[in-house]
Amino acid sequence: MRTPLRWVLWDVKDTLLKVRxxxxxxxxxxxxxxxxxxxxxxxxxxxxxxxxxxxxxxxxxxxxxxxxxxxxxxxxxxxxxxxxxxxxxxxxxxxxxxxxxxxxxxxNWEVFPDSVKALESCSSLGLKLGVVSNFDSRLEAILRACGLLSHFSFLITSEEAGVAKPSPAIFKQALQKCGTPSDVVAHVGDHYVNDYLASRSMGIHGFLLDRHNKHNQTDVPEEHRLSSLEGLPSRLLQQMD
Missing domain, CATH: 1.10.150.720 (Haloacid dehalogenase-like hydrolase)
Incomplete structure (x- = not known):
């Protein structure tokens, strides 16, 4: 029997926001x-x-x-x-x-139009949210300034973690924060190696966000691909059924 999801981990830059x-x-x-x-x-x-x-x-x-x-x-x-x-x-x-x-x-930052609704939809499904980002220690201030910080239970930046994606070590830190096994955790990001392959290698349900249709890797099934964050809640529901 499938274990329902409990957490969604997020990449930030070029997933939730971008340089303006x-x-x-x-x-x-x-x-x-x-x-x-x-x-x-x-x-x-x-x-x-x-x-x-x-x-x-x-x-x-x-x-x-x-x-x-x-x-x-x-x-x-x-x-x-x-x-x-x-x-x-x-x-x-x-x-x-x-x-x-x-x-x-x-x-200096632009939040993507679909970001807030996606975060709210995940929370309404009863999921908790965290961040795993190859970013420096300014990330908390940036998310606060952009009105996104309150959506997350925790942030892990590569600077503070001392290790960067795609290393499994940063995802291990995230799973410790979640306090759950990897099979009840999803991850969303725009980088094929750092986000998709790295999370999947840990047993996390990785989703590859491809806003500009630039990823042509054949090992990413359609059900793992997102052209926008609008399709994320339905994909997560499929994992929760």
Missing amino acids: ASVGEQYCKEATQMGLSLSPAEVNAAFLQAYRHYSRRYPNYGVAQGLNGQSWWKGVVRDTFSQCGVQEPALLNTAAKNLYHNFCNAE
């Missing part, structure tokens, strides 16, 4: 306030290079190497602007500090 404008546009807005004139396209390209470099050299915000999310992101910002010709240390430090804090504000 491009990184280049947001970084250029800060640069303009400091009297600098930069191209969003140039800044975007520099950011991607800096981000990839830091991700390779200091994975998961460098927590294993003595860094934290704040120092990691400030380093990414400074490197981004340095590549764009900004060399004054005071300007680099100001930009890094301001942008790190600016991304805690709701104005």
